[in-house]
Amino acid sequence: MTKSTKQWYASWFDTPYYHILYKDRDYTEAQGFMDNLTNYLNIPEGGKILDLACGKGRHSVYLNSLGYDVTGVDLSEKSINHAKQFENETLKFNVHDMSKPYPDTFDAVFNLFTSFGYFEDENCNLETIKAIKSELNDFGFGVIDFMNVNYIIENLVAEDVKTVEGIDFHQKRSVKDGYIIKDISFEADGEHFEFQERVKAFTLKDFETLFEKAGVYLLDVFGDFKLHKFHSKTSERLIMIFK
Incomplete structure (x- = not known):
């Protein structure tokens, strides 16, 4: 294989083999998660959602089908080019680095399915949370869905x-x-x-430190896609709601 000068996620995610390896992911479970999340956050009908690191757009498309105005962004040009076929008046896709502020504000910013902690420059993790803060309107919520590293x-x-x-x-x-x-x-x-x-092995405590530095407030923490209570040893996910 030719060595790539890109960071690992930029080259691996752009290959067809990445999508083959992970083709059996449970999208029914993922859609249930988004149902639960949007209901919990009480996002207004027609509300605006930014899907950070949206990949090929499958989850953005589903959120749009629920009636939300969705913008999906990802660093992978190939993924965004694929996703653009699904665009409509209330669904848009753009190539964007999530560590930089997107020029709009939203009712919710979702960073789903462990799409955080990839950066070689650790400062970019803090910059991403600061960017999310800038992308939220006065009533907006940020959501990071990460693995529970423990x-x-x-x-x-x-x-x-x-x-x-x-x-x-x-x-x-x-x-x-x-x-x-x-x-x-x-x-x-x-x-x-x-x-x-x-992927950086961030614990809840690590995220709390980043949130404090970014000036955002952690409101709730869940441990699975059904939004059950988080347990540090047994929960499969670390889902954080903040603003």
């Missing part, structure tokens, strides 16, 4: 092979230097590929 580390599968569409994805997982790392290698289309996913 649960993930406790249940880490060191190595496995996942076969999808005839491709054997060899996955090795580790915790190193404050990051949860997944090394992925596979053969496809006559070539050998190697990619690495690196």
Whole structure:
């Protein structure tokens, strides 16, 4: 594989193999999560939502189908080009770096499914939260849905092979230097590929420190997509509501 000068998420997310590996994600569960979230936040009918790191736009499309005015943004040009086919008067997609403020304000800003903590420059994590703060209107809420690192580390599968569409994805997982790392290698289309996913192992306490520095207030914390109470050892997710 040719070494890429891009940060890992910019190159890996732009490959078709990323979408093949994760094609079996439970979108019914994800849609239920968005139903629960929008109801809990009581977002007004026709309210504006910014979907940060929207990928190919599947969740933005669903939120739009619920009646919201949705803007989906992502760093991946290929993902945004794919998502643009779904655009309408109340659904727009743009290439955007989420660590920089988007030039509009919203009733809610969603950062879903562990789309945070990728940056090599750790200051960008703080800048992202500051950006979210600037993107909220007076009544808006920010939402970061992250993995619960305590649960993930406790249940880490060191190595496995996942076969999808005839491709054997060899996955090795580790915790190193404050990051949860997944090394992925596979053969496809006559070539050998190697990619690495690196996500900062933020705990709730780490987020609280970032929120304090960014001047936002943590309002609620949930531990799963059904918005049950967060338990630091057993919850699968860390879902934070702030403003």
